[in-house]
Amino acid sequence: MEDKPLNLTEYGATAQPVVNGLALARVVATSHDHYLIMTETGQLAATLSGRLMNLATTATDWPTVGDWVQVRLPDNPADGAVIERLAARQTVFTRKVAGRRSSEQLVAANIDTLLLCMALDANFNLRRLERYLAVAAASGAKAVIVLTKADQTTTLPEQLTAVASVAGTTPVVVCDATQPAGLSELTALMRPRLTYAFLGSSGVGKSTLINRLAGSDALATQAVRAADAHGRHTTTARQLLRLPNGSLVIDTPGMRELGVIDADVDASFADIQALAQHCKFRDCTHHTEPGCAVQAAVASGELTAARLASYQSLKAEQAVNLALRGKARENAKIARMFGSKKQMKTMMQAARHRRR
Ligand SMILES: Nc1nc2c(ncn2[C@@H]2O[C@H](COP(=O)(O)OP(=O)(O)OP(=O)(O)O)[C@@H](O)[C@H]2O)c(=O)[nH]1
Numbered sequence: 001m002e003d004k005p006l007n008l009t010e011y012g013a014t015a016q017p018v019v020n021g022l023a024l025a026r027v028v029a030t031s032h033d034h035y036l037i038m039t040e041t042g043q044l045a046a047t048l049s050g051r052l053m054n055l056a057t058t059a060t061d062w063p064t065v066g067d068w069v070q071v072r073l074p075d076n077p078a079d080g081a082v083i084e085r086l087a088a089r090q091t092v093f094t095r096k097v098a099g100r101r102s103s104e105q106l107v108a109a110n111i112d113t114l115l116l117c118m119a120l121d122a123n124f125n126l127r128r129l130e131r132y133l134a135v136a137a138a139s140g141a142k143a144v145i146v147l148t149k150a151d152q153t154t155t156l157p158e159q160l161t162a163v164a165s166v167a168g169t170t171p172v173v174v175c176d177a178t179q180p181a182g183l184s185e186l187t188a189l190m191r192p193r194l195t196y197a198f199l200g201s202s203g204v205g206k207s208t209l210i211n212r213l214a215g216s217d218a219l220a221t222q223a224v225r226a227a228d229a230h231g232r233h234t235t236t237a238r239q240l241l242r243l244p245n246g247s248l249v250i251d252t253p254g255m256r257e258l259g260v261i262d263a264d265v266d267a268s269f270a271d272i273q274a275l276a277q278h279c280k281f282r283d284c285t286h287h288t289e290p291g292c293a294v295q296a297a298v299a300s301g302e303l304t305a306a307r308l309a310s311y312q313s314l315k316a317e318q319a320v321n322l323a324l325r326g327k328a329r330e331n332a333k334i335a336r337m338f339g340s341k342k343q344m345k346t347m348m349q350a351a352r353h354r355r356r
């Protein structure tokens with residue numbers, strides 16, 4: 001926790017006065033429908049206003065970590081604030097939730113830069129990196145590829161060449177958390193007041209990096225507890241931290257399950273897009289079509305078959321996810337208009353009855 005008064009501009013805000021008891025705040029942690037927000041005077045618990053709750057129909061309508069919100073400040077800080085409005089998001093980060101009616105979940109909002117983490121040990125996998133780059137391309141955020149555990153490899157030059165072959169224009173930094181100056185390439189890129197999120201499989205060293213960046217403040221290990229709707233206490237590790245250098249970091253566990261629902265597969269495979277310009281058919285899928293320039297590039301060795309297979313499976317996954325989301329949107333719309341699908345059917349039956 002901070003002990004000195006905060007300046008919200010350090011959280012990326014432009015100065016905003018408190019008008020009619022309404023102030024600007026940034027969501028730093030969430031637990032069910034309870035929020036921890038950062039205001040000009042420090043951290044405060046908050047809940048959603050009834051109006052906002054009524055308006056919220058899909059998962060993305062609820063505030064998430066990193067959101068800017070307008071809050072009504074309480075007379076007594078112990079009472080907590082009420083979130084009245086959600087500001088438009090610069091970027092949103094969602095992930096696919098398996099087996100849920102609504103197929104996506106909000107992970108974080110207003111991230112400026114994604115730090116795509118991959119370890120240089122056995123975790124090293126170009127295909128996974130391609131997936132991360134596709135998700136990053138669609139998010140609207142910038143991306144940096146962070147290669148971790150440099151002490152665990154003897155083939156760094158070859159790995160850097162391989163990463164360069166899929167990175168496009170995305171910057172690449174190498175980290176070694178075992179060395180005192182091992183994070184210098186990363187810290188050289190990080191700016192005050194910008195919001196960063198670490199993305200990567202479990203065990204690649206994200207927490208280690210965050211703890212090192214947070215230094216003695218050790219904010220990264222702070223657990224956030226808030227009472228949920230049933231009075232239970234839950235701990236969530238997803239939170240927004242301010243580092244001593246002034247950068248903001250969203251610590252998001254579970255990002256490894258990231259689906260490509262919002263991936264921009266084409267944007268992150270610019271090489272394949274460029275080749276596809278020369279395919280005979282404009283809607284070529286680069287499988288077995290005649291005159292396929294992409295297949296020709298594979299045959300000539302210009303493009304690896306593994307990269308093309310990666311592209312095609314991400315495209316297929318994206319198509320399935322988009323279809324699922326369409327269905328979820330449709331259901332949400334029905335729920336908003338009729339309460340539920342069942343009620344809609346009842347009302348439609350009644351209407352048909354009246355017409356007879
Ligand atoms: N050799 C070596 N080990 C590292 C390095 N960075 C992290 N580790 C170790 O890797 C293990 C996993 O690191 P974490 O920071 O917990 O990984 P994480 O990505 O946060 O994992 P999750 O919390 O499960 O997502 C720990 O034992 C770290 O000490 C490094 O640069 N070199």
Ligand SMILES: [Zn+2]
Pocket residue numbers: 276279280284285286287289291292293294295
């Ligand atoms: Zn083709």
